[in-house]
Amino acid sequence: MAARTLLTAGITGVGMSFPEKRLTNADLEKMVDTNDEWIVERTGISERRIAEKGVGSSFHGAKAAEAAMEHARIKPDDVDLIIVATVTPDMAFPATACLIQEMIGASNAWGYDLEGACSGFLFALQAARAQVMAGLANRVLVVGSEVMSSILDWTDRNTCILFGDGAGAVVVEAVPESRVGIIDAINRIDGMGAKYLNMKAGGSVMPASVETVEQKLHTVYQAGRDVYKFAVKGMANVTKEIVDKHNFTARDVDLFVPHQANIRIIEAAQRRVGLEDSQVVITIDKFGNTTAGSIPSALAVAHQDGRLKEGSLVVLCAFGAGFTWGSCIMRWTAP
Ligand code: UT7
Numbered sequence: 001m002a003a004r005t006l007l008t009a010g011i012t013g014v015g016m017s018f019p020e021k022r023l024t025n026a027d028l029e030k031m032v033d034t035n036d037e038w039i040v041e042r043t044g045i046s047e048r049r050i051a052e053k054g055v056g057s058s059f060h061g062a063k064a065a066e067a068a069m070e071h072a073r074i075k076p077d078d079v080d081l082i083i084v085a086t087v088t089p090d091m092a093f094p095a096t097a098c099l100i101q102e103m104i105g106a107s108n109a110w111g112y113d114l115e116g117a118c119s120g121f122l123f124a125l126q127a128a129r130a131q132v133m134a135g136l137a138n139r140v141l142v143v144g145s146e147v148m149s150s151i152l153d154w155t156d157r158n159t160c161i162l163f164g165d166g167a168g169a170v171v172v173e174a175v176p177e178s179r180v181g182i183i184d185a186i187n188r189i190d191g192m193g194a195k196y197l198n199m200k201a202g203g204s205v206m207p208a209s210v211e212t213v214e215q216k217l218h219t220v221y222q223a224g225r226d227v228y229k230f231a232v233k234g235m236a237n238v239t240k241e242i243v244d245k246h247n248f249t250a251r252d253v254d255l256f257v258p259h260q261a262n263i264r265i266i267e268a269a270q271r272r273v274g275l276e277d278s279q280v281v282i283t284i285d286k287f288g289n290t291t292a293g294s295i296p297s298a299l300a301v302a303h304q305d306g307r308l309k310e311g312s313l314v315v316l317c318a319f320g321a322g323f324t325w326g327s328c329i330m331r332w333t334a335p
Contacts, residue, residue: 009132010181010333013074013171015067016300017060018287019051025161032157039161044263048164048288050149056090058099060167061145064296065104071303071334072171074139076104079171081137082111083127085120085144085292087321088151089113092202100143109141117197118259118320119187120144120292121168122328125316126185128172135174143169144292151199153219162261163220164288168296180311180331186242193230193323196223231265234325236272239317242327243273250274252313254332255302259318260284260294269317281307291320308332 024047025036039045051060061084069076084097097111116123121144131137145167152160175181200206201217212218235258243253250273258266260283270280283298290297295316302308312332319325 004135006133007135007174008177008179008181009129009172010175010179011170011330012173012175012334013068013070013072014168014296014300014303014334015064015071016166016168016297017063017067018049018166018297019055019060021050021052022047023050028161031154032160034157034161043162044282044284045161045288046285049166051147051165055147057086057088057145057147057167058090058096058103060165061096061143061169062100062103064145064167064169065100065141065143067300068141068169068171072173073335074171076106077108078139079106079109079141081128081131081140082106082109083124083140083142084111084113085116085124086113086146087115087117087120087291088147096145106141116292116320116324117322118261118291118294119318119322119324119326121295122185122316122318122326123187123324125170125172125328126187129182129185132172132174138173140172141169142172142296143167144294144296146291146293148291151219153216156219158224159220159222162289164290166287166290166293166297168293168298168300170296170299175333179333181333182328182330183246184242185326185328186238187326188238188324190323193321196226196230197221197321228262228265230323231261231319232268234319234323235265235317236269238325238327239269239315240272242329243315246329248313253279253315254312255279255281255307255314257281257295257298257302257314257316259320260287260298261289261319303334308334
């Protein structure tokens with residue numbers, strides 16, 4: 001039997017959506033023992049967005065998806081798969097993908113949620129790419145959306161200053177081979193990292209109880225300094241690996257769009273590859289760490305700023321809970 005030819009997948013639309021409400025470092029100074037100088041110096045964050053109470057990840061996820069569809073000039077009925085990367089689904093089940101499907105009226109789509117923490121968007125992008133390359137899906141919406149504020153301990157200065165709420169989305173579809181599209185992805189997981197960054201309660205091991213609530217086990221736990229060391233190494237190495245693998249040099253890269261967890265981690269990855277500041281997209285100052293939302297929304301910001309052009313060589317990378325990490329390299333194909 002003759003082998004089937006694989007199609008080429010590319011991103012053809014991007015969108016983002018953030019809550020209006022800003023929480024500045026000055027606001028946080030009134031809530032915990034911290035200060036603007038420490039937060040800016042150690043993380044690069046000046047402010048973050050916070051969703052209204054009761055607003056779930058589906059809300060901004062759907063808005064980002066609508067913006068991405070408009071950019072890709074497709075209609076909700078054209079979408080046949082929705083993959084939502086999130087650690088803050090509206091509910092344990094059903095999947096947030098189902099809720100977004102209804103909100104945007106994608107009547108021909110199936111879909112599911114994918115939990116890869118801060119690398120969730122990269123993992124979902126690879127899943128979408130595989131479906132498109134195999135010819136099993138024509139148009140895939142990949143959404144990264146979080147309401148991190150719903151799982152933070154607002155009395156813990158180690159974690160509450162780091163995260164923000166927001167969403168980004170892309171449309172992935174087949175593009176002509178000549179436009180190149182997504183070239184490659186490297187994705188990794190290592191469960192030894194589970195102990196350093198997690199939310200202990202609310203799953204099957206530790207269901208919700210009076211004790212779990214009293215002990216604040218439904219909030220993010222992070223051994224920051226440990227995660228920092230792994231993240232610097234993981235993100236820098238996996239970015240260098242994918243650039244070298246395809247015989248590109250730093251000069252070939254038009255835009256580096258890293259997960260936005262800490263400006264110092266981004267700078268370490270940037271230095272490893274030898275990139276100039278002008279080649280890097282930074283959104284952490286305004287939005288903090290939006291977990292699965294950070295890369296797709298940073299792509300949308302870069303698009304809005306006119307930094308993405310047909311054929312631009314774009315490198316993405318992420319590191320997060322799990323541990324999970326990865327990188328992706330592509331030629332830009334959005335209209
Ligand atoms: O996105 C998923 C993956 N996550 C990451 O990549 C995050 C990785 N980790 C980090 O980005 C950094 O470790 C943090 C930003 C979380 C922390 O920065 P750090 O430079 O590693 O600080 P630290 O945790 O080592 O704390 C240094 C000091 C401590 O005081 P002592 O023990 O030296 O007296 C902390 O108690 O800073 C103190 N501190 C604070 N001070 C003011 C911790 N949080 C704060 C705060 N304000 N918010």
